[in-house]
Amino acid sequence: MVTHPxxxxxxxxxxxxxxxxxxxxGVQTVLIERNSTVGGNALDLYKAFPTDDCxxxxxxxxxxxxxxKCFYRSALLDQPNLTLKINxxxxxxxxxxGKFKVVLSIGPRYVDPVKCIMCGICMxxxxxxxxxxxxxxxxxxxxxxxxxxxxVARAVEECPTKAIxxxxxxxxxxxxxxxxxxxTGYHEMQPVNVDEYGYxxxxxxxxxxxxxxxxxxxxxxxGVLTRPSDGERVKSVLMIQCVGSRDEKYYPYCSKICCIFxxxxxxxxxxxxxxxxxxxxxxxxxxxxxxxxxxxEAREAGVNFIRGRVQRVKPSENGGIEAIVYDSLLNRYLxxxxxxxxxxxxxxxxxxxxxxxxxxxxxxxxxxVAPADLETEENVVVGDHVYACGTALGPAEVPESVTQxxxxxxxxxxxxx
Amino acid sequence: MAETKDKIDPxxxxxxxxxxxxxxxxxxxxxxxxxDGNELNACFACSTCxxxxxxxxxxxxxxxxxxxxxxxxxxxxxxxxxxxxxxLTCFQCQERCPQNVRVTDxxxxxxxxxxxxxxxxxxxxxxxxxxxxxxxxYVITADWxxxxxxxxxEVPGMSTDEFREILKATRTGKIVGGE
Ligand SMILES: Cc1cc2nc3c(=O)[nH]c(=O)nc-3n(C[C@H](O)[C@H](O)[C@H](O)COP(=O)(O)OP(=O)(O)OC[C@H]3O[C@@H](n4cnc5c(N)ncnc54)[C@H](O)[C@@H]3O)c2cc1C
Ligand code: SF4
Ligand code: SF4
Ligand code: SF4
Ligand code: SF4
Numbered sequence: 001m002v003t004h005p006x007x008x009x010x011x012x013x014x015x016x017x018x019x020x021x022x023x024x025x026g027v028q029t030v031l032i033e034r035n036s037t038v039g040g041n042a043l044d045l046y047k048a049f050p051t052d053d054c055x056x057x058x059x060x061x062x063x064x065x066x067x068x069k070c071f072y073r074s075a076l077l078d079q080p081n082l083t084l085k086i087n088x089x090x091x092x093x094x095x096x097x098g099k100f101k102v103v104l105s106i107g108p109r110y111v112d113p114v115k116c117i118m119c120g121i122c123m124x125x126x127x128x129x130x131x132x133x134x135x136x137x138x139x140x141x142x143x144x145x146x147x148x149x150x151x152v153a154r155a156v157e158e159c160p161t162k163a164i165x166x167x168x169x170x171x172x173x174x175x176x177x178x179x180x181x182x183x184t185g186y187h188e189m190q191p192v193n194v195d196e197y198g199y200x201x202x203x204x205x206x207x208x209x210x211x212x213x214x215x216x217x218x219x220x221x222x223g224v225l226t227r228p229s230d231g232e233r234v235k236s237v238l239m240i241q242c243v244g245s246r247d248e249k250y251y252p253y254c255s256k257i258c259c260i261f262x263x264x265x266x267x268x269x270x271x272x273x274x275x276x277x278x279x280x281x282x283x284x285x286x287x288x289x290x291x292x293x294x295x296x297e298a299r300e301a302g303v304n305f306i307r308g309r310v311q312r313v314k315p316s317e318n319g320g321i322e323a324i325v326y327d328s329l330l331n332r333y334l335x336x337x338x339x340x341x342x343x344x345x346x347x348x349x350x351x352x353x354x355x356x357x358x359x360x361x362x363x364x365x366x367x368x369v370a371p372a373d374l375e376t377e378e379n380v381v382v383g384d385h386v387y388a389c390g391t392a393l394g395p396a397e398v399p400e401s402v403t404q405x406x407x408x409x410x411x412x413x414x415x416x417x
Numbered sequence: 418m419a420e421t422k423d424k425i426d427p428x429x430x431x432x433x434x435x436x437x438x439x440x441x442x443x444x445x446x447x448x449x450x451x452x453d454g455n456e457l458n459a460c461f462a463c464s465t466c467x468x469x470x471x472x473x474x475x476x477x478x479x480x481x482x483x484x485x486x487x488x489x490x491x492x493x494x495x496x497x498x499x500x501x502x503x504x505l506t507c508f509q510c511q512e513r514c515p516q517n518v519r520v521t522d523x524x525x526x527x528x529x530x531x532x533x534x535x536x537x538x539x540x541x542x543x544x545x546x547x548x549x550x551x552x553x554x555y556v557i558t559a560d561w562x563x564x565x566x567x568x569x570x571e572v573p574g575m576s577t578d579e580f581r582e583i584l585k586a587t588r589t590g591k592i593v594g595g596e
Contacts, residue, residue: 324434333434
């Protein structure tokens with residue numbers, strides 16, 4: 001009978017699902033997350049397709065325990081089989097499948113999340129303390145030593161629960177685990193090298209993830225669309241699809257969900273914000289499965305679709321952006337004066353994937369973890385007693401990530417029967 | 418030594434692009450509000466309509482392009498295009514459109530709008546004139562079929578006078594300059 005715990009790397013939607021469901025099934029689980037909060041990329045997404053629910057699963061649904069979306073929160077706090085380690089990464093793996101010995105490096109624990117009551121006193125005294133998100137988990141402020149100022153000492157002194165320890169040091173821990181689940185997720189490519197779009201060079205050129213944060217009513221602009229350059233209200237948005245995807249110079253694959261989130265954003269803007277026009281420049285609109293309705297809705301909402309590519313972009317006289325787009329269906333060039341130029345940038349493997357793939361001896365595909373055996377169609381099996389789920393395997397939406405996480409759980413439970 | 422700028426601007430197009438801010442973005446709504454235009458927005462530019470069309474290979478603006486031009490607000494170009502008048506009204510485009518866009522009917526709407534604004538090609542004006550003057554487009558003269566059947570050349574009792582009067586009072590009359 002195997003009694004070692006299972007290690008889950010990455011606490012995004014996929015890792016959380018796998019960890020919580022394993023723990024609920026009676027399996028000891030260690031969940032490590034390199035950031036200070038769990039949730040991964042989903043923290044910043046506002047509304048979610050395919051249900052159009054709000055992503056504020058942790059905070060917004062606090063008064064409704066037991067519903068699907070807040071089960072992570074209660075499990076992270078109350079599930080005795082689950083150990084969450086934030087600011088933690090994998091340092092070394094030895095041993096053999098089924099009996100891995102892993103060394104974890106654990107960042108300094110400046111704020112004890114159990115003690116912190118999020119009263120905010122420390123934040124009043126020093127900029128080094130901040131709250132990452134209202135739905136951060138564990139619910140605690142974080143301390144950034146690089147921003148330390150003279151207010152820190154006072155914060156330490158006045159913290160009502162004595163939660164702060166600025167002397168904290170990083171540590172290491174060695175544990176034995178039976179299985180390892182890679183759920184390290186994705187990263188939105190920063191399209192700085194795609195010169196023709198001027199990202200990082202021309203103001204008001206942003207990515208979809210940046211737009212998502214702007215649309216978020218809890219975000220810095222309170223959900224109002226404004227130009228980053230001068231705070232002017234946005235009247236027109238131009239989106240560009242396939243930036244860095246399906247391009248041999250960057251990533252050859254289709255990032256699979258950028259069409260859908262572009263449509264989701266276009267619909268939010270066209271239907272929920274007043275007098276903002278939306279134009280989308282695309283090569284193909286790829287809305288697989290149930291997502292075709294977003295495309296139809298966008299057209300009905302009056303979103304303009306231009307099949308073609310951008311010829312050039314430059315700052316316009318009124319502080320926005322002038323873009324000339326080649327419309328291949330009309331065989332004409334169109335000139336737009338727009339306030340926001342939004343790039344649907346590729347989803348790529350996150351930093352550190354390479355090390356994990358190497359440490360565990362896994363196969364790799366365009367930087368993502370690849371299935372061990374393509375023939376079996378068991379995508380989530382990536383090695384002997386090693387599994388992967390969610391976007392660690394390549395671009396995917398939340399439902400697919402969750403489904404894969406459950407497949408992993410099922411595999412592990414079967415292997416222990 | 419000559420100074421080089423850090424970053425040269427991207428090249429300018431030799432052809433002037435269509436300035437989106439000068440187009441009539443209400444044109445889409447105008448067509449959509451007409452009896453057959455409600456599905457207009459659903460067009461996803463698949464070009465099935467053009468593939469179906471027996472005459473589009475002769476046209477500068479293909480059916481799917483006309484629909485796109487309506488969506489973009491190119492009112493002027495669409496209403497003064499020759500294509501809307503050359504449409505054979507065979508309805509093949511409309512039958513085959515996967516998004517139920519009533520392409521042929523929309524082209525009818527465009528013709529009506531163009532006519533309201535006096536943008537009618539001379540050939541069409543000629544037909545209208547014919548109707549107003551003769552009350553019919555095909556006048557039966559020296560019809561051999563009638564002759565073979567031993568019938569007199571003229572259709573007895575056939576009168577187009579009333580038609581002429583009616584047509585004069587309709588938009589056909591307007592096209593030829595009447596009130
Ligand atoms: C703009 C945009 C909009 C989107 N909208 C939707 C939507 O509406 N609906 C939908 O279903 N999907 C949407 N998605 C996709 C969604 O974000 C993903 O499907 C989902 O977040 C994937 O979860 P994950 O757990 O696989 O990965 P992630 O969320 O990336 O989580 C991975 C976690 O692993 C951690 N990690 C990474 N490497 C390491 C390491 N080496 N050690 C320890 N921890 C590590 C990361 O810090 C992170 O917390 C959208 C994506 C984008 C870009
Ligand atoms: S003062 Fe202490 S308890 Fe209050 S938010 Fe800061 S760390 Fe948490
Ligand atoms: S999902 Fe759409 S935007 Fe993204 S790479 Fe594929 S085709 Fe391009
Ligand atoms: S067939 Fe219909 S959807 Fe396709 S281009 Fe023509 S009008 Fe648009
Ligand atoms: S109705 Fe007109 S546009 Fe449509 S297929 Fe026939 S000729 Fe072409």
